[in-house]
Amino acid sequence: MSENKLLRKDFMNIVWGAAGLLAITELSLVGLSFLSPRTAEGEFGGVFKLGHYDQYPAGSVTLVEAGRFYLVRLPEGGLLAVYRRCTHLGCAVPYDLSVGKFVCPCHGSEFTMDGDVLNEPASRPLDLFTLSVNEVGEIEVDTSSPVERDQASPNHIVYI
Ligand code: FES
Structure with a gap:
């Protein structure tokens, strides 16, 4: 070669x-x-930055449409991010301001402001998303994975 x-x-x-x-x-x-x-950020499945907690008065329920959740500020000031998907069969659950509870339009399940079951057929509370408040009081909600719960608990509430 x-x-x-x-x-x-x-x-x-x-x-x-x-x-x-x-x-x-x-x-x-x-x-x-x-x-x-x-x-x-700002898309369902991502993180939502919702500004300072002072923007949300005690006893308010604010729909974050793009995140498919409600930012709930309980009367005593605690915060929750409540997934609006019904735990019965998955319908979107509106908050009825006139009666102060979530009422599912599909089969009538009702939930308290913190998502606990008032009326079946749903057998467990509305799911939550992880919520945090940073050192300057700004709220962040992570919608990457819903937190299922068997019953509502004060441990799920974020206090400032
Ligand atoms: S899907 Fe909500 S009660 Fe059935």
Whole structure:
């Protein structure tokens, strides 16, 4: 075999090796993009920044439409982020201000302001999302995964 043929073979090995390395790198980047979170701040599944807690008077229920939850400020001042999905069969549950409770339009389940069951068929309270208040009093709600609960508890309420 001549020296030219050996050089050409070495060159082709380097080209194929580089092409293979490039293909593996591209596949890895595509794979990583599937693993990274796809929800942005302010979209359901992401984090919602709701401003200072002073904007929400005690005894108020505020729908955060894009987040599919209610920011509830209980009469004594505690905070909850209540998922608006009914725990019976998943209908969106509106808050009825005139009676001060959540009333599901599908089969009539009713829930207290903190999401506890008043009337079946729902058998457990409305789910929550994790809520936190930072050192300057700004509220954040993480809608990445609902928190299921068997019964309402003061442990779920965030006090400032
Ligand atoms: S879905 Fe709400 S009561 Fe059935």
